[in-house]
Amino acid sequence: MFFVINWNKAIKVSEVLFFNYRRGKKTVYEGIKALLQKLPLTKVVSKDDLVAIKVHMGELGNVTHIRPGIVREIVKFVKAAGGQPFVTDTTTLYPHARWTAMKYLQTAAANGFTGESMGAPIIIADGLLGYDGTKRPVSRRVEGCDLGEVEVAQSIAEADAMVVVSHAKGHIIAGFGGAIKNVGMGCLTKRGKAAIHRTDLAEINAENCSGCGKCVEICVYGAMRIEDGKAQRDIEKCMNCNSCYFNCPNKAMKIPNDASNRLQVYLAHGTAASLEKFDGKVCFINVIQDVTPLCDCAAHAGNPVVADVGILASMDPVAIDKASLDLIDCAELVPGALAEDGPDRLGRINHADCTIQMRVAKKLGMGELKYQIIEI
Numbered sequence: 001m002f003f004v005i006n007w008n009k010a011i012k013v014s015e016v017l018f019f020n021y022r023r024g025k026k027t028v029y030e031g032i033k034a035l036l037q038k039l040p041l042t043k044v045v046s047k048d049d050l051v052a053i054k055v056h057m058g059e060l061g062n063v064t065h066i067r068p069g070i071v072r073e074i075v076k077f078v079k080a081a082g083g084q085p086f087v088t089d090t091t092t093l094y095p096h097a098r099w100t101a102m103k104y105l106q107t108a109a110a111n112g113f114t115g116e117s118m119g120a121p122i123i124i125a126d127g128l129l130g131y132d133g134t135k136r137p138v139s140r141r142v143e144g145c146d147l148g149e150v151e152v153a154q155s156i157a158e159a160d161a162m163v164v165v166s167h168a169k170g171h172i173i174a175g176f177g178g179a180i181k182n183v184g185m186g187c188l189t190k191r192g193k194a195a196i197h198r199t200d201l202a203e204i205n206a207e208n209c210s211g212c213g214k215c216v217e218i219c220v221y222g223a224m225r226i227e228d229g230k231a232q233r234d235i236e237k238c239m240n241c242n243s244c245y246f247n248c249p250n251k252a253m254k255i256p257n258d259a260s261n262r263l264q265v266y267l268a269h270g271t272a273a274s275l276e277k278f279d280g281k282v283c284f285i286n287v288i289q290d291v292t293p294l295c296d297c298a299a300h301a302g303n304p305v306v307a308d309v310g311i312l313a314s315m316d317p318v319a320i321d322k323a324s325l326d327l328i329d330c331a332e333l334v335p336g337a338l339a340e341d342g343p344d345r346l347g348r349i350n351h352a353d354c355t356i357q358m359r360v361a362k363k364l365g366m367g368e369l370k371y372q373i374i375e376i
Contacts, residue, residue, distance in 0.1 A: 014319035014368045018327075018375045021289075021310040028311070029073050034376045035285070035313040036077045044283050047082035049160035052125070054182060056167060057089055057108040060097035061299030064290035066167045068112035070311075074163055074285065075120045083161065086121045087113065090153045090186060091130035092297065093193050093241035095220040101128045125153035126189040133157065133189035136273045142363045144265040150273045151192035161281040164317070168286045168324040169301065170293040173200050173255070173263050175344070175352025177295045178321040179284045180361055184270035194239040196266045200259035201238070202245035206230045208252035215244035215253075260352040268360035271317065275366065286312045286324045291331075293338055293349045305339040305349070306331035318367030322358050 017038050019031035026034065045051055053074055058065030071087060078085040089108075091099055098104040101124035108114070108122055115121050126132050134157040138147045156162065166182040174181060185196055211229040218224075223237035224244055231244070231252065245253040256262075275282055288309035292301035309327050314320040329345050339345040347354040362369050 012368045013370045013372050014314060014316035016316070016319050016323040016371045016373050017313040018323075018373050019311045020375055021308050023375065028070065031311060031376070032070060032073045032285075033077065035311060036074070038374075038376055039283055039313050039315070041077070041081050041283065044161050044163070044281050045078055045081040045083040046160070049083045049281075050158065051078050051083040051085045052156050052159035052162040053078065053085050053087045053120070053165060054156065054162055054187060055087060055089060055165040056182065056186060056296045057104075057113045058111045058296050059299050060107045060110060062111070062296050062301060064169070064292050064301050064304070065111060065296040066165060066287050068117050070287060071113070071165060072118055074165060075118055078163065079119075086123045086155070087118045088123045088125045088155055090126040090188065091124060091190060093190055093197065093239050094243050095218075095241075099220075100130065123155050125155035125187070127154060130190040133192060136277065138269050138273045139276065140272060140364050141269060142265070142360055144262065145269045147195060147266060147269050147273075150195060150270050151189045152187055152274050152277075153189050153192075156187050156274070157277065162278055164282060164284045166284070166286050167290070167296055168288045168328065169291050169295055170305075170346040170350055171295045172350055173260050173352070174267065174354070174357060175260060175347040175350045176321070176325055176354035176357075178286050178324050179317040180271050180321055180357045181267055183274050183317065184267035184357075187274040188270060190239065192270070194241075196263070196270050197240035197242070199262035199266050200242070200255055201240045202242050202253035202255050204231055204233060205252050205254055208250050210250050210252070212249065214247055214249055218243045218247045260350075261356055264352075264357035265360050268357050268364055268366075271361060272364045272366055275317075284314050284317050284320045286320050288312065288324055288327055291328055291346075293346065303337065304334055305337040305345065306333055314371075316367035316371070318358050318361045318369060319371035322355070322369050323371050323373060325354055325358075
């Protein structure tokens, strides 16, 4: 981080390194190596450190997640720096192909992520069923969040350092998913995720409910029941996964109007609590490629909306996400894409203001919205 003097006022500006796919003759792997060489990685990784390489390995059927080869190059670099890397992610709230560690490892292998292909162990950080974690206090809060603590996945909590590798793309509620979401949701246990997702829990509209029981059938937590011919929810059992919403054939559930704003506020707080224990021993890489409207949790996340941009690296999660959003906004649109010219393309697709998570993260002291792009 450095300072730019403007009209006698010091403005904090963070460096964001950029490997531009459209310039130079470097391969993607050469570009990653160049980015990591310019990052102060020696401040992040010390000899024999256990280094969590946090990545989303893609839902089963998703083909636009980060390529395994990119992660493998990061593993190599961490090893060269003296660290002991492991590739990691956490289980999902919703009951699909990453709901348990065993299911996730099978899905990861199908998507090309194995110990052999990575050159490092793959560890599902929140344990066999997704409940192994350590509670971390939310030491700072801004208006709109009442979280007192979050539950960080155990293997991430026990790591000495972390490299957060994020796919910059859209998200159905938050509008955008990058480094902040990768940490603020992806580093948490099921209980941790449930605490964040209570902000966007679908409300039941009894008028549209036919009492078909589909929500009861899909709910693995036993939170739904049919009573007097209508769906009812046991809020004590509910884990806020919204499977009932996504599987209701009658549209008898509705996401609250303020869900996007509230979710982003909570995400920023989850990120702050998760990162605090690392005391600066963390860096961030955002891959701006296959920029789909939806996230990698979707088996089909939609067609990319812009041409591939490149890869960013920074010590600042706020700056790297803001830079990613800005680069997406000025990238060439793919013919037939849902996006249009103008600011916050992904936010407009998903009816969200994607910058909320970044602005809250800045208020929490995690980084700066002002940045300087440095092409490598």
